[in-house]
Amino acid sequence: MNKYSLRTRLTTVALSLTLAFGGAAAVLPAQHASAATASEKSKIVSTAKRYIGVKYKFGASTSTTRYFDCSSFTKHVFKQIGTTLPRTSKEQSKRGSYVAKKNLQVGDLVFFYSPIHHVGIYIGNGKFIHTYGKPGVTVSSLTSGWWSDHYTTARRVA
Incomplete structure (x- = not known):
């Protein structure tokens, strides 16, 4: 041999x-995700805020921006910076790396309920942007009230 x-x-x-x-x-x-660059963070927030008021529709198609559900919204926003996310909030919660609530950075995905079935994007200063029900795409507080009480985890994907 x-x-x-x-x-x-x-x-x-x-x-x-x-x-x-x-x-x-x-x-x-x-699979590790580093923090988004300042430019990417800015683009995430500006893209997400462009849709404030767009109606909520459960099961919304990812091919439209006329309405969103929570995960089609995050999927669309992150696509704008070249980050591909799965379709559902549950699957999105398995991407990237875990982030403690005290270490949130702009652009981190925040998840709610157990089992997970809602997602939003942290935009800084204790606020996150997401879509649900009548307000559609809106900004909510992560530090007090209903959303704070139902917060589950966060992931850094960009």
């Missing part, structure tokens, strides 16, 4: 053992 053949076999065995005992995560990079 030549050196090349032995090296190939050892590499194959090592990779097989790594996958068997460590799973795919052992060879794939972890």
Whole structure:
């Protein structure tokens, strides 16, 4: 057996053992999201605020901006800075990296209820932008009141 053949076999065995005992995560990079740049943060907020007052519609198509549900809204806003998000708030809550409430930055996704079924975008100063019910796209407080009481977690995706 030549050196090349032995090296190939050892590499194959090592990779097989790594996958068997460590799973795919052992060879794939972890999913981490760094904070958005100042330019991206500004674009997230300005894009989101452009839709204040747009009506809410549960199950809204992601191909329209005439109305949104919470996750089609966040998906649309983040698409503008080149970040692709899944369709539902539950799936969006699995993206990026966890952020403690005290460490929120502009552009972080904030999630509500357990199990998660609402999402918004943190815009700074204890406020977030989201869409629901009659007000449609609106800004709400994250630091007091109903939304504060139902806050669950946050993720940094951009």
